[in-house]
Amino acid sequence: MVDAYTMLDTAAGTADDVCLALHDAEGIAEVHAIAGDFDVIVELTGDDPRDLLETVTDTIRPLEGVGTTRTYVCID
Numbered sequence: 001m002v003d004a005y006t007m008l009d010t011a012a013g014t015a016d017d018v019c020l021a022l023h024d025a026e027g028i029a030e031v032h033a034i035a036g037d038f039d040v041i042v043e044l045t046g047d048d049p050r051d052l053l054e055t056v057t058d059t060i061r062p063l064e065g066v067g068t069t070r071t072y073v074c075i076d
Contacts, residue, residue: 003029003045003074004052006060007038014065015039021063027055038070049073 010018015033018040022031030043042060046052056071 001045001047002049002052003043004071005074006042006044006056006069006071008040008042008060008066009068010039011065011067018063018065022060025055025059027051027059044071 008018019031019033022028022040022042027044027046028042029045030041032041033039034041044052044055046055052071052073056069060066061069
């Protein structure tokens with residue numbers, strides 16, 4: 001099992017909509033609107049790193065309002 005966190009920069013006023021769209025998506029364990037340098041944090045889970053890549057590229061990035069993403073893979 002591989003876990004990671006992806007930080008999302010979203011367009012103004014879209015963080016809640018992005019969270020709702022991702023809430024029940026496959027490969028996503030948790031999603032929260034946050035304060036700070038990014039607007040949304042997503043906890044990803046998969047069997048291998050390619051699963052995480054697929055979730056980010058196919059599920060997260062195409063969403064309306066999603067800009068920059070940064071993914072941090074857990075190593076422990």
